[in-house]
Amino acid sequence: MPGGLVALLDDVSIIARTASASVDDIAAAAGRAGSKTAGVVIDDAAVTPSYVTGLSPARELPIIWKITKGSLFNKLVILLPGALLLSEFLPQAIVFILMLGGSYLSYEGAEKVIEKLGGAKHGKTVDDTIEDPAAFEKQRVAGAIRTDLILSAEIMAITLNEVAAEDLITRAGVLAIVGVAVTVGVYGVVGMIVKMDDVGLHLAKEGATSAGRKFGELLVRAMPHLLTLLSFVGTIAMLWVGGGIILHGLAEIGISGPEHWVEGIEHGVSAIAGGLFGWLTFAGLSAVTGLVLGAVIVFVLHKVLGIGGGAEAH
Template sequence: MSGLLALLDDVAAIAKVAAASVDDVAAQALKAGSKAAGAVIDDAAVTPKYVQGFDASRELPIIWRIARGSVFNKLVILLPAGLLLSAFAPWLIAPLLMLGGAYLCFEGAEKIAHWLFHHEEALEDVQEISDPAHLEEANVKGAIKTDFILSAEIMTLALAAIPEGTIWMEAAVLAMVAVGITVAVYGSVALIVKADDLGLAMARRGRLGLTRSLGLGIVNAMPKVMKTLTIVGTAAMLWVGGSIIIHSLKDVGWKTPYTLIHDFAVAVAARTPENLHGFVEWSATAFADGIFGLALGLALIPVASKVIAPIWGAVFKR
């Protein structure tokens, strides 16, 4: 009997350790995932365009195919690559972070430049779908390629935020980040894409006037929601991209940009009531990071269009 009790005690102890490990993985995954906020919002803002023009019955299947490709990108390609990087070339993480941050800054600045200087141009040409199956295949492949770039940023940011530990802990955290972010992004995209259909159904078939009014309100609100999401995504890209660059420069020894922004944020916070100091300092830091990101992104636009794009085209479009 005493042996059985001892065994049960051991099992309970193991269960507690396992539960603590799960909690640690979940906490680290949440912290690591939050570092990738800009790329996540950008991913959610970009994806709906890939289902535009298709029959409503194909919207969710297309999103599901893209989501499966995203999981494959993260778990099968990027997770092992990230673990190998962490184990054998951790010095590469900071340069890769800066590269990803620069890409976010470039994407955000390019959108703002388009809004400012090409506002009257049509955002996209209306495309007649003569072969829906072929176009769907092309859109899914294009979306998965775009997702790969954003997923690489997300996984690199998550990897950099994970404290040193065993390779299995890092793998578990990265896997949780990969699955959690994919579900969050593509679940949100599915809700956004189908919200107008839901609103239209409520407006047409609702038995109560309140239901019909709510449905009509959803239909009318969705264009504004999409516009707001785009604006928030652009601001998040510039803020997160700028912050990544500034903190990475600090980590490699150039602390001047970080110090200037920190002193600016502290000075701004000092002019506000004491109970607001933390929020104001954070907001001022995010604002300054975003301005830095915008300036860097604008500087990168001619480099990307005049140098990188021709080289990329020559190498991959032959």
């Protein structure tokens, strides 16, 4: 009996160590995969504040919460099972889904650049008159969740591509961890951003000290500039990530020339100026690739096919 108990305890300890190793593997893989989604995450954080622009401050956080719940549903209920099924039965399709998402990001980024340069705007903008706030809020939330679904699909596809060689449980764990972490992180930051001006206004009016009031005034003045910076960074991130995905995807399907050319320039710059400048060169050339591809898609959709576009409320 003692021998049986010792054997049982030994088995339990082996199972525990195995489970612990699996958790460590999932966490490590999630960290690697999460870093690859940075550009899409930046864009998501940059885009989302526009969905509460023009609405009552009292509705800002409730709207962000609705979008957060929609984003979690997108990632955990729709995309995670689909990604696991895809990785099990049709893994060769992942690269094409990634390239489709990269093309969409390039299109969105290029359209924003064209609009900034004076091109015609597409879709509904935040300057439109709001006649029915409740209906407009519902429309904004639905538009945000649709956009989130596309960005979330890209995040999950990038993540899945990073852990394609892992077992099913690890893949599922990594996808879930990255999905929840990205959602909480993005919309937590967005919530702080959209309320920053309210906090600043409160401090400016009711701060206990002159330093507090001055800090509040600084926050109020800084908000428009912060949103502008976020929009700029989000656009660059879309083009960089989209172009990089296209370059890597082409190499995966046998057209390796463009990626090798860009990597050759990156290595040359790294040898002369250091790794940081090499990475910036690769990111810049990836962004140029995304801009060129996106501009072609914009031209075909809007000028050739006559299809309106653009994300709502951008």
